[in-house]
Amino acid sequence: MNMFEMKNRKGAVPGKFITAIIVAVWVFIIIGVFLALSVAAKVLLKPGSGEVSEGSVIESILTEKINLNGKEVLVFDAYLMYEDKVIEREKFEKELEKLLNSDKNCLGLAKGEDKDPAGNTGGEASDDFFIIFDGEKANSLQKGSRPLRFGKYRKQGLLHETYFQNKEGKMVYVEYYYGGCLK
Amino acid sequence: MRINSKRGDVPLALLVIIALVFAVAALFAFASYGGKFQTNSEDFSKLTFDLRMYEDYIFKSAEIIGREAIVQGGDVEKNMQKIEAERMLRIKEFGNFFGKIRTGEFEFNDNGDGYMLNVNDVFVIVQNGDNSIKRNFDVKIEFDKDGKARNIYK
Numbered sequence: 001m002n003m004f005e006m007k008n009r010k011g012a013v014p015g016k017f018i019t020a021i022i023v024a025v026w027v028f029i030i031i032g033v034f035l036a037l038s039v040a041a042k043v044l045l046k047p048g049s050g051e052v053s054e055g056s057v058i059e060s061i062l063t064e065k066i067n068l069n070g071k072e073v074l075v076f077d078a079y080l081m082y083e084d085k086v087i088e089r090e091k092f093e094k095e096l097e098k099l100l101n102s103d104k105n106c107l108g109l110a111k112g113e114d115k116d117p118a119g120n121t122g123g124e125a126s127d128d129f130f131i132i133f134d135g136e137k138a139n140s141l142q143k144g145s146r147p148l149r150f151g152k153y154r155k156q157g158l159l160h161e162t163y164f165q166n167k168e169g170k171m172v173y174v175e176y177y178y179g180g181c182l183k
Numbered sequence: 184m185r186i187n188s189k190r191g192d193v194p195l196a197l198l199v200i201i202a203l204v205f206a207v208a209a210l211f212a213f214a215s216y217g218g219k220f221q222t223n224s225e226d227f228s229k230l231t232f233d234l235r236m237y238e239d240y241i242f243k244s245a246e247i248i249g250r251e252a253i254v255q256g257g258d259v260e261k262n263m264q265k266i267e268a269e270r271m272l273r274i275k276e277f278g279n280f281f282g283k284i285r286t287g288e289f290e291f292n293d294n295g296d297g298y299m300l301n302v303n304d305v306f307v308i309v310q311n312g313d314n315s316i317k318r319n320f321d322v323k324i325e326f327d328k329d330g331k332a333r334n335i336y337k
Binding site for chain 1: 195198199202203206209210213225229232233235236239240243244247250251271273274276
C-alpha cells in the first residue's frame with residue numbers, strides 16, 4: 001500500500017503540471033477571444049468615422065456679424081428677421097456666404113418646430129441653409145442631398161442647438177454649424 | 184489513472200465554462216457602459232460652448248446697440264434704452280442683460296474722447312437636463328466718438 005501510494009504521488013506531480021498548462025492555455029485563449037471581441041465591439045459601436053478637415057475651427061455662426069441694409073446685425077438676429085419675413089432669403093444667404101473661407105468652409109443653419117431640425121428634407125428644409133466654400137466661391141444651393149448632408153454633422157456631434165420663440169410665441173429650434181467641412 | 188483523469192475533466196470543463204461566462208459578462212458590461220463618460224463629457228462641452236456663445240452674443244449685441252446709440256446723438260443712455268425696447272426677447276438663456284438695459288440699470292458715460300458702457304452683474308445660464316451652468320460677468324465696452332468699440336473688457 002505504501003509503495004502504491006508513493007507511485008501515485010510521483011505521478012501526481014507531472015499530472016498537475018500538465019493540468020496547469022492546459023488551464024493556462026485555456027485562460028489565454030479565453031482572454032484572447034475576450035480582447036478580440038472587445039476590440040470588435042468597440043469598432044462596431046463607434047458612431048461614424050468622419051473627420052473634420054484639418055486646421056478647421058468650429059465656432060458659433062450665430063454670433064458672427066453681417067451687414068443688412070447698411071446696418072451691422074448678428075446672424076442670430078438676422079435669422080429671427082428672416083423668420084419674421086423682414087428680410088429675404090437671397091439677401092441673408094449672400095451675407096452668410098461672405099463668412100466662409102478656406103478654414104471655415106462649411107456653414108449650416110436649420111430651424112424647425114421640432115428638435116434636431118438639421119437634415120430635414122423637402123418643405124421642412126425650405127428655410128435651412130447649408131453653404132460650402134469650394135476654395136473659389138461659396139455654393140449655397142439648398143437642394144438634392146444637401147439637407148441630408150447637413151444631418152451627417154449631427155452624427156459626428158458637431159451641431160449645436162438653441163431655440164427661440166417666434167412672433168406667435170411658438171418654440172423654434174435652431175441647429176447650426178460653422179467650421180471645416182466633413183471629409 | 185484513467186479514473187483520475189476523467190474526474191479531473193469535470194473541474195477543468197467547469198473552469199472553462201465559468202471563465203467564458205465571466206468573459207461574456209464583462210463584454211456585456213463593457214458594451215452597455217461604453218461611451219457613458221464620453222456622453223457626459225460631450226454634454227458638458229456643449230453646455231460650455233452654449234455658455235460662451237450666449238456671453239459672446241451679449242457682448243456683440245452691446246457693441247452694436249452702443250454704436251447705434253452714439254451715432255444717433257444726444258442722450259446715449261436714452262437712445263440705448265429706446266433701441267433695446269424695440270427688440271423682442273426670444274431666449275431666456277440670454278439672462279438679465281437686455282432687461283437691465285430696458286430698466287436703465289447701466290451707465291453710458293461720455294469720458295471726453297469717447298464713451299464708456301458699464302453693465303454690472305450680468306448673467307447667462309444654460310441648462311441641459313439636470314445640469315445647468317450660470318456665469319456672472321460685467322459688460323464693459325469703451326467706444327470712440329464715432330461709436331467704434333475701442334476696448335472690450337472680458
